[in-house]
Amino acid sequence: MGKYIIKKLIRLIITLIVTSFVIFLIFELVPGDPVLDKLGTRATPELVEALRIQYGLNEPFILRYFKFLGGIFTLNFGTSYTYGIPVATLLKEKIVINFFLSVMALFFVVVISFPLGIYVAKHTGGLSDKIISPLNQASMSVPSFVLGLLITFFFGIVLRWFKPGGYVSYNANFGQFLYFLIFPAFALAIPKIAMCIRLLKGNILEEATKDYALTAYARGNNTTGLLYRHVLKNAIMPTITFIGMIAADMICSGIVIEQVFSIPGLGQILISSISTRDFPVVEAEVMMIALFIMLISFITDIIHVCLDPRVRI
Amino acid sequence: MLTVKDLKIEFFDHDLPEVAVKDVDFTIKDGEILGIVGESGSGKSMTAMAIAGLLNRKDLTKSGTIDLDGTDILNSPRSKIRQIQGNEIGFVFQDPLNSMNPVLKVGAQVEEAMRIRKKELGLTKEDMKNRALEVMKSVGLDDAERIYESYPHQISGGQRQRAMIAAALVLKPKLLICDEPTTALDVTVQKRIIDVLKELNEKTGTSILFISHDLSVIKALCDRVVVMKDGVVVEEGNVREIFENPTKEYTKQLIF
Numbered sequence: 001m002g003k004y005i006i007k008k009l010i011r012l013i014i015t016l017i018v019t020s021f022v023i024f025l026i027f028e029l030v031p032g033d034p035v036l037d038k039l040g041t042r043a044t045p046e047l048v049e050a051l052r053i054q055y056g057l058n059e060p061f062i063l064r065y066f067k068f069l070g071g072i073f074t075l076n077f078g079t080s081y082t083y084g085i086p087v088a089t090l091l092k093e094k095i096v097i098n099f100f101l102s103v104m105a106l107f108f109v110v111v112i113s114f115p116l117g118i119y120v121a122k123h124t125g126g127l128s129d130k131i132i133s134p135l136n137q138a139s140m141s142v143p144s145f146v147l148g149l150l151i152t153f154f155f156g157i158v159l160r161w162f163k164p165g166g167y168v169s170y171n172a173n174f175g176q177f178l179y180f181l182i183f184p185a186f187a188l189a190i191p192k193i194a195m196c197i198r199l200l201k202g203n204i205l206e207e208a209t210k211d212y213a214l215t216a217y218a219r220g221n222n223t224t225g226l227l228y229r230h231v232l233k234n235a236i237m238p239t240i241t242f243i244g245m246i247a248a249d250m251i252c253s254g255i256v257i258e259q260v261f262s263i264p265g266l267g268q269i270l271i272s273s274i275s276t277r278d279f280p281v282v283e284a285e286v287m288m289i290a291l292f293i294m295l296i297s298f299i300t301d302i303i304h305v306c307l308d309p310r311v312r313i
Numbered sequence: 314m315l316t317v318k319d320l321k322i323e324f325f326d327h328d329l330p331e332v333a334v335k336d337v338d339f340t341i342k343d344g345e346i347l348g349i350v351g352e353s354g355s356g357k358s359m360t361a362m363a364i365a366g367l368l369n370r371k372d373l374t375k376s377g378t379i380d381l382d383g384t385d386i387l388n389s390p391r392s393k394i395r396q397i398q399g400n401e402i403g404f405v406f407q408d409p410l411n412s413m414n415p416v417l418k419v420g421a422q423v424e425e426a427m428r429i430r431k432k433e434l435g436l437t438k439e440d441m442k443n444r445a446l447e448v449m450k451s452v453g454l455d456d457a458e459r460i461y462e463s464y465p466h467q468i469s470g471g472q473r474q475r476a477m478i479a480a481a482l483v484l485k486p487k488l489l490i491c492d493e494p495t496t497a498l499d500v501t502v503q504k505r506i507i508d509v510l511k512e513l514n515e516k517t518g519t520s521i522l523f524i525s526h527d528l529s530v531i532k533a534l535c536d537r538v539v540v541m542k543d544g545v546v547v548e549e550g551n552v553r554e555i556f557e558n559p560t561k562e563y564t565k566q567l568i569f
Contacts, residue, residue, distance in 0.1 A: 160357055211411035218365055218406075219426040220479070222391075233416045308462040312563035 001305070004055060009302055012294055019290045020072055024065050027279045032278035034081050056079065077284035082276050087284045089111035090269070092194060095288060096170060097265045100178065101258070102250040102292075104185035105192070109246060116237075117200030122227060132197070139194040144253050148187035148260035151156055153185055166264040184261045192246045193216045199242055204236035204243065211235075248293040314339040314487060314520055315364065319377035320387070322359055322368065322544075330374075333359045334544045337377075342490065344518040348535035348552070350528055350567065356544035357524050361492050363387060364522065365433075366394035381488070385424075399426035403481030407493040409473035413465035419473075420445055420461030423480040449479045452509050471502035478509060482519070489513070490522045495530060507534050522550045528567055532556060540564050 021185050035051045036043055051059045054077075056067070071077050077087035156164035162183055170177040196242050207213065216230045225259075255267030266285055273281040305311050320337040334356035340345045341538055348499055349357045362368050366381055366386050377462045379387040388395060398404075403426075406412040407466055409565065421428075424445040436444075442461070449457040452475045460468055460476060468476070473496060481489055497502040511534060514521055524533055531538055531552065540548040540563065545567065548561045559565045 211408060212414040214367060215404070215412040215440055215477075216414070216425070218367055218399070218402075218404035220395045220397075221425075221428050222395060225429065229419070230414050234414070303434060308416060310466050 012298055020069055023286050024285055025070050027283055032277045034279055037277045048186055049223040080281050082278045087280045094266045098254050101181050101185055101254050105188035105250055106179055106247055108189035109192045109196055113196035117197040121201040121204035122275055136194040136198055139190050145188050145256045145260050147190050148257050151183050153186050167263050184257045188257050188284055191253055200239045203238050204231055207231045207235045244296050247296040251289050314343045316380045321376045323374045325372050326471055332544055337546055340541050341520050346514055346521040346535045348523045348531035348538040350531050352526055355541040356453050358492055359523050361490050365402055366398055369561035400484050401486050403486040403489045405477050405481050405491040406495045409477050414464055419463050419476050424485050430510045448483050452479045470498055474506055488520045492524045
């Protein structure tokens, strides 16, 4: 097991390096010059040259890439062209916000979809199934940001459970910060919950028709014993893989959701820094998203090994 | 011990009733090995499933009786059938790989019939393990301790089928039903599994219902044989007599 984790970690670092190169290369190739963008109409050849030297853009590509790569491991991404402050300082708070938002949404997905999926599978064709299935279909087809608007309207304006746009920084009050995030997290989670319920239900029903389930019946198991002891462990694995993919998607969907709820997260700064060609910020941010996704897939791999003895380690 | 009378099973395919099995009568005596032989679609597996109480699907209608020492398996509620399954009737399926749960250790699957009745039987974890190892050794798994801790994919096909037989025998059932238990195995392993079943029958007097499409296997193992075709019994009798003197055209075709 330990060996497997180390092997996976090494692979993760290699992926990280390859990804960092691709990201750096892309922003090297996209049209637009950060220096000209910043100077605008004030640009003279001397000023441009001076700023290039200040940003280190006069150095060769490979050298700048290695600086960037080193920066990833030391969390030093250089200075923002636009704001003039270190990128790490600029992004720190925003990453914390998006991290909590994604983790909370994932938490909702897991604690809601697993019990409901199992329940619906157990009572297929029953009343609960007849209610939940169409509801599922509907929530799957509504995008998160629409749900965000509905939640803001219903819980924010009608019920007054939270103040729309009243984001509280986690430095100011951590409890209130988490409370505020509950609503956008739900907006993020609802479509994914619906997908997970459907996937889990389908997998449980499929596993229950397999030969080993019949064998378990032939030993005198009842439906509950069959479900929890035999079927669930097999049926849950595709759902875990799927949740891994959802986690990756959470960060990106979160960028839209935070706009709906006026949360100063990664999204706003990502968009503004792309339009101003503030490459250190964009690169750091994209790198962070990539890292998060890699970590999630690393965790799902580990869970798979724990659950499925057939996975070779 | 087991009497099947007027067994009829129909299933509904797009609302049209289709007869899978009809007018099936036979008995299994204590300590007897009865074979059912027939080609695919002859209803032999359906009959076996009915005896094991595994036909509680809603798209089926069943009539007749299956009497196991006074209990009508066909018409009893599921709660009653559950007490018989794994306890008085053991079932071995065709494909040992698919009929084992891939994520549970072999040992856990062998002792499952005990675990389900742990409270009634008053068994501890150790009792169950000891019994599981004992029965695994009795079916020729000499390496029982290792196999107990292995997962199904880590052992060979022959070992898997032995483990499945052990799992079916763990509570010393009166009747062991084997539904083509050797079909998915290669010939040498097949022979060893047959030997295990023969030895079991001789030593413990467990009755065996053996289903196969392979007459040579039936000939090697069974005392009596029931020949089925298209859901009905074509011929029934002593294995030797039927082989030497088949009266029905279909049986002759099967033999030659």
